[in-house]
Amino acid sequence: MTKYEEIVNLALRRGLFYPASEIYASAPAGFYDYGPYGAAIKRKIVDVWRQELVQKEEMLEIDGAITMPKAVFKSSGHLASLxxxxxxxxxxxxxxxxxxxxxxxxxxxxxxxxxxxxxxxxxxxxxxxxxxxxxxxxxxxxxxLMVKTPVGVGSKAVDCYLRPETCQSLFLDFARMTKTMRVKLPKGLAQVGRSFRNEISPRQTLLRQVEFLQMEAELFFDPEKINEVEKFKEVKDY
Ligand SMILES: [Zn+2]
Structure with a gap:
């Protein structure tokens, strides 16, 4: 047994995480429930991200909707490229x-x-x-890889998708942030939440799931003044 398999077995035995809806044979692969210890560890990781990145870099954290209309992903290119x-x-x-x-x-x-x-x-x-x-x-x-879901009733139903990553609402909400939060560039927007990818073969337990948690940040800046952004030097040749 490899180290990886040992860790997964231990996690399953102790109830850190386990396949979602596991009592039903029809449950698709790629979904996991977190037990009490797993949920606590996950919460701790998110807390560290919030403290060390979001708060230290004075980013604005939002909590956007998971389900978004087709137009969003047509504009972002996800429908064509994902x-x-x-x-x-x-x-x-x-x-x-x-x-x-x-x-x-x-x-x-x-x-x-x-x-x-x-x-x-x-x-x-x-x-x-x-x-x-x-x-x-x-x-x-x-x-x-997009997970499609109709929202609405009958002929009024609108084609929607579950977000495949958490960045979309960071971009969509930026204009509103500039008005309501008096944003001065450069400014980071961040959010943590669930994303969904209809993987062909979900595997490696939590590493390649259909439904997964993402922590993401986008930094908005004036391209004319990028050299004035503190820390840009650290990442510019990345
Ligand atoms: Zn065959």
Missing amino acids: VDPITECGGCHAIYRADQLLKEKTGKEYKEAMSEAELSAGLRKYKISCLKCKGKLSDVRKHS
Whole structure:
């Protein structure tokens, strides 16, 4: 057993965290509940983030909505770019990330940003079949990692999505902050909260979940005066 597996087993035994809705077989992978110790540790980590980053850097912390309309993610580019190229086995219906499968089988560099046609051609060229049953793999298609949810009733329903990261409301609310909080640049906005990504294969317990907690900050500054931002030197070649 690896160190990682030992830690996960210990966490499960002591109830730090465990699969959500675990008594139902239909519960999807990638969701975890935190037990009392896990919840306390998580709270402590957030407290340290708040003290050491948000408060020390005098950032404004907000608490934005998780569900946002399609227009937000169309503007941010998430609908177009937060996609993984996937291929599905015609036999056992196993799903693979096409770029990763190609890289693994050929040792060549395949990127997720490559077109579906290029990746499909790669699968055919190297005669790659399903790792589990040797079945034929489908043409590559793009899978959106966004979790969609309709909000509203009947014909009035609006297409919404659960945020895939916490930055959106930091950007959307900035204009309001400049009015209500008398923001002077540079200024950081921060928030902590749940985000959602419809991962093809949620794994490594808390490291790749569908629903996860994020702590995020965005620093707003005047690009003409970036050199006046204290600490910019520390990160400019990062
Ligand atoms: Zn298969």
